[in-house]
Structure formats: C-alpha cells, structure tokens
Amino acid sequence: MTAPNSLAARDIAYVLHPYTDPRQHEQTGPLVITSGRGVWVRDAEGREYIEGLAGLWCTALGFSEPRLVEAARRQLARLPYTHGFAGRSSEPVIELAERLVRIAPAPLAKVYFTNSGSEAMDAAIRLVWYYNNARGRPEKKRIIGRRRGYHGVTIAAGHLTALAYTRAGFDLPMRHLFFELTTPSLYRDGLPGEDEEAFADRLAAEFEALVRALGPETVAAFVAEPVMGAGGVVVPPRSYFEKIQPLLERYDILMVADEVICGFGRTGAMWGSETFRIRPDILTVAKQLSSGYQPIAAVLISEEIYATIADYAHRLGTFGTGFTYGGHPVPAAVALETLRIYEEDRILDHVRSLAPHFQARLARLADHPLVGEARGIGLIGAVELVRDKRTRAQFDPKLKVNARVTAHCQARGLILRPLVMDTVGICPPLVIGREELDLLFDRLEAALDATLADLEREGLRSP
Ligand SMILES: Cc1ncc(COP(=O)(O)O)c(C=O)c1O
Structure with a gap:
C-alpha cells in the first residue's frame, strides 16, 4: 500500500488516467x-x-537532448506566445512549415498546425469535407479506414480508430460516414495458403468493392497508417498500398497518410509513405515531430487542395477554424530544432x-x-x-x-x-x-x- 502523502497516493486521489482500468489502478498505483x-x-x-x-x-x-531544452528556453524567453489567427504568425512556425514541405514525401504545399495527432486527424477530416463542399460535391464525404487502425480519440478521429476499447461506452461510431476494411495482417487475416501478394490483391479488391457499393461519388478519403502502431504494429504486405493507390486515383478519393508514428525515420526511411510507396494528398504528423518534447502536430496538404480550399474560404469570407495553440511558437521552435538534429546527426x-x-x-x-x-x-x-x-x-x-x-x-x-x-x-x-x-x-x-x-x-x- 502507498503511504498517505506519497506521490502515488496523490495520483490515485486526483488523476483520471487514460487507458487504465481505474479500479485496478486504485489498487496498484501509478x-x-x-x-x-x-x-x-x-x-x-x-x-x-x-x-x-x-x-x-x-x-x-x-x-x-540539451538542444531541445535550449530551443524551448530561448523561444520562451523571446516570445512565449503568439497565435496564427487572422494572419498572425511567428518565425519558428514559418520556418517549420517550410522545412516540413521541403522534406515531405509528396508534393505537399501547405501546413496546418494542431496540438496533437488526434486534432491533426480531426483537422484532416474537416479539410476533406470542406474541400468537397468547395468542389460542389457535398455528397462526397465518406471516409474509409481499417480495423485496428489508430488515429486518435477526438470524436471524428475516434471514428477512424477501430479498436473496441476506444469505442466501448462512448457512442462511437456513427456508421453513415465512416467505414472499415480488413486489417492488413497476413498472420491474422490471411486465408490458409495465401501469400503476401494474393492477400494484398484480395484487400485491394475488397477496397474497390466497398467503394463501388457505397458509390464512388460518396467516398472522399482513405485514411491509413503506413504501419499500424497501437493496433499491434501491423506491417502491411509490401505491395498493399501500391495496389490501393491506383484505385484512389480512379475513384477520385484522397489518400490521407497518418504518419504520426511512422514519420521521421521510424521505418528506416524518412516517411512510412516512402517505405510503402504511398502518394499522400494529405499527411498528418505529430510525436517524433518534436521528439515528444512539446505537444505539436500538423496536417500537410497538396497545392490543389489548398487552392480549392482557399478559393472557397475567400467566397465564404474566412477559413473559419483554428486552435488557440495551433502554431504555438514554443513547440514549433522545439520541432524545428528536432528536425535540424535529425538532419545534422x-x-x-x-x-x-x-x-x-x-x-x-x-x-x-x-x-x-x-x-x-x-x-x-x-x-x-x-x-x-x-x-x-x-x-x-x-x-x-x-x-x-x-x-x-x-x-x-x-x-x-x-x-x-x-x-x-x-x-x-x-x-x-x-x-x-x-x-x-x-x-x-x-x-x-x-x-x-x-x-x-x-x-x-x-x-x-x-x-
Ligand atoms: C497513428 C496515430 N495517429 C494519431 C494518434 C493520436 O495522437 P494523439 O495521442 O497525439 O492525439 C496516434 C497516437 O498514438 C497514433 O499512433
């Protein structure tokens, strides 16, 4: 048992922890x-x-890493806060966006900053919907994910996180907008005797069948982690994304690559998208972006998506969304230093x-x-x-x-x-x-x- 005034006892008294069994936690402590x-x-x-x-x-x-500590200290001392609303910006945010665009795995042109991976995915979904409204296709809103995918726990991102424990009791999902396909795990979801290639063929066929059943004019995006993380580290068959990619182009469906875990070297290339030949229209990053030292995430979008959104927002009068801390200069300075270290070291x-x-x-x-x-x-x-x-x-x-x-x-x-x-x-x-x-x-x-x-x-x- 924990001493009454120990940190552990105070934790049990005051903190609600994610992903624990609270009653068990009360027994074991943090x-x-x-x-x-x-x-x-x-x-x-x-x-x-x-x-x-x-x-x-x-x-x-x-x-x-002392350089990250120093980057935060320097930025806090110089300018601890400004925001990105109504045309404001700061040096680290501008430099970070520039660097992200430069190293992106596809011709992505603009960066939208958020605080977490969940918010980045939420923003990506929001941008996909806005984009299709801008194109006069209000019915093209459905989003396809995969079972065991993890994309965060905000309400929209939580619809794409297809794990029982993130949904139970939370009234998710709303089925008319979000759909799930087979996990690309040959070990669990392959048929007897099926090899990687045949498995990838079957999953691509499954993807196409779902799109056709829903009606391609209603399907907006496919969302995928290159390697699933929280879903059990599922490495897809080598050609899985290569087989799905042409279908996205055929049916005018956006590829949203969730690089929140894979981005910045995890798979042995800078991006999981490079490892698996994904051509993202939208890309989400977080986590290793700042080496976890500060909360920061981002959504990268193509020039075509940006131009469409910008024209629409111009017609509406404003691009009406944003977070108080989206584009915060301190995490941006730390992320920028992180990317410099990745390169220099x-x-x-x-x-x-x-x-x-x-x-x-x-x-x-x-x-x-x-x-x-x-x-x-x-x-x-x-x-x-x-x-x-x-x-x-x-x-x-x-x-x-x-x-x-x-x-x-x-x-x-x-x-x-x-x-x-x-x-x-x-x-x-x-x-x-x-x-x-x-x-x-x-x-x-x-x-x-x-x-x-x-x-x-x-x-x-x-x-
Ligand atoms: C692939 C992926 N996307 C999104 C998220 C959500 O990120 P966050 O916990 O920062 O909201 C996670 C978190 O583990 C993740 O692994």
Whole structure:
C-alpha cells in the first residue's frame, strides 16, 4: 500500500488516467517517472528502465537532448506566445512549415498546425469535407479506414480508430460516414495458403468493392497508417498500398497518410509513405515531430487542395477554424530544432544501420513458445502471443498475457506496452545504441520466459 502523502497516493486521489482500468489502478498505483537520460527513465523510487516504447512512440532523441531544452528556453524567453489567427504568425512556425514541405514525401504545399495527432486527424477530416463542399460535391464525404487502425480519440478521429476499447461506452461510431476494411495482417487475416501478394490483391479488391457499393461519388478519403502502431504494429504486405493507390486515383478519393508514428525515420526511411510507396494528398504528423518534447502536430496538404480550399474560404469570407495553440511558437521552435538534429546527426543513417540488428533480435523471438509472430520494420516491432503456435489460438483475453509480459519487463528495468491482440509493442528512441538494444531484447526474452513459467505453474499452458 502507498503511504498517505506519497506521490502515488496523490495520483490515485486526483488523476483520471487514460487507458487504465481505474479500479485496478486504485489498487496498484501509478509508475511515477521523475527523470530521464538517453533512452533511460527513472521512477520516483530511483529504479531505472529502458523506455522501449519511446514514451508513446515519440521520444526519438531520448530523454535528455540539451538542444531541445535550449530551443524551448530561448523561444520562451523571446516570445512565449503568439497565435496564427487572422494572419498572425511567428518565425519558428514559418520556418517549420517550410522545412516540413521541403522534406515531405509528396508534393505537399501547405501546413496546418494542431496540438496533437488526434486534432491533426480531426483537422484532416474537416479539410476533406470542406474541400468537397468547395468542389460542389457535398455528397462526397465518406471516409474509409481499417480495423485496428489508430488515429486518435477526438470524436471524428475516434471514428477512424477501430479498436473496441476506444469505442466501448462512448457512442462511437456513427456508421453513415465512416467505414472499415480488413486489417492488413497476413498472420491474422490471411486465408490458409495465401501469400503476401494474393492477400494484398484480395484487400485491394475488397477496397474497390466497398467503394463501388457505397458509390464512388460518396467516398472522399482513405485514411491509413503506413504501419499500424497501437493496433499491434501491423506491417502491411509490401505491395498493399501500391495496389490501393491506383484505385484512389480512379475513384477520385484522397489518400490521407497518418504518419504520426511512422514519420521521421521510424521505418528506416524518412516517411512510412516512402517505405510503402504511398502518394499522400494529405499527411498528418505529430510525436517524433518534436521528439515528444512539446505537444505539436500538423496536417500537410497538396497545392490543389489548398487552392480549392482557399478559393472557397475567400467566397465564404474566412477559413473559419483554428486552435488557440495551433502554431504555438514554443513547440514549433522545439520541432524545428528536432528536425535540424535529425538532419545534422544523420539519425536516418543510424536507424538504417541498426535496423537489421533490431529485426534479427526480433525475429529470434519467433522461436519462443509464447510467440506466434514476431514482426517489424526499421526500429518498430511487436510480438504477438499465442496459446498454440500451430493453430494460432489466442489466450483468453481476460488473462492479459501480454500485460503479464510487460509487468515482467518492468520488473527487469524495461518499459514496453501491451497492445491489442495480445501483442507487445517495441519502439525505442531512434538514438538507441546497439548494446542498449541488446539489453532491451535480453530483458524481453527473460520476461517471456518468466511469463511462460507462470502460465505453466498456474496450469494455463501445458509444458
Ligand atoms: C497513428 C496515430 N495517429 C494519431 C494518434 C493520436 O495522437 P494523439 O495521442 O497525439 O492525439 C496516434 C497516437 O498514438 C497514433 O499512433
């Protein structure tokens, strides 16, 4: 039990936490993180952990990058706030937009700033609708996502986050505007004997069939993460997006790439869109944009979308939307410095040189009796746990086997995240070194062994 005035006790008294079982949390209390250095974080009791999920897939540069601290300090001292309403702007916002456009994976021309990935997706949906109203196509509003996609939890973005736990009890979704297709997981959704290519063909055919059933004149956009993150780190078949892309062009459907996790090097290219040959009309970024040091996100749009929106807004008299902190100079200054560091420190080269080792250590886990599939790309991966490797049968979800694994990781000084489908996600800061990576995987292996021993002892799995 926690001491009455401890941080943990005050947390339980006053904080409502996302993605916890509140009643269980009241028993166990929080893990209070107090400081960080490199890829390591320290808790209130002085224990140290490798942050194996880079916080929430975001702290690419680790937890103690002095240049980012200095960029924030400098901007706070010079101009702590201004906004972007009614034609106002600031230097870091302008420079950041310019740099984002320069490095974008497609000819995207304008940047709209928000505070979070959810808001970026919300804004993207809003822009898609506005754009089609501008084109005199008010019926072209439907949006297609995928099951197990994660795009945030604001009401609109929450419609595209197709996970049971983000919807239960929240009256989502409204079915007439948002639709979902099969998760591109060959392991779970492939048919017996189907290879990657045949699977991708089938999913493209499914996409086209849905568009035709709904009527192409009603379908506005396809929204996808290049690699699904929170949905269990699902790496699509290589040609999946290449097969869908021509259909988007044929039916005049916008491609919205959610690069909130994949953007800035995670998959071994600057963009997931490059890795998977996606040609986005709209792109959302957040997280690694500022290495998680400040809340900032953005939506990038093509010149054609911008021109259409601008003409329409001109006719209406104003582009009537915006956030008080959208285009805040302090997060913008930190994001700008983050992008400079990525370039100057050649972070992408580091990711590319380390990725084969990461993937080799990950692949080794596939031999573990609890692991059905070990999958990943670049410096992101996951293991999917199964009761029976041959049939791929899962454990009873109530057993929360993946949470047992992450608890064993935590006891060994490693923070990882349990995700849907009994997976454990791995997404360390991009600056992780080879020895730290080995330590991460050593600890994960030990945690898998310990979980297996627990399950066997409890009679939940036969030795
Ligand atoms: C791919 C993706 N899109 C959007 C979001 C939502 O971002 P935020 O939590 O900043 O609202 C997330 C968050 O994890 C994400 O992974």
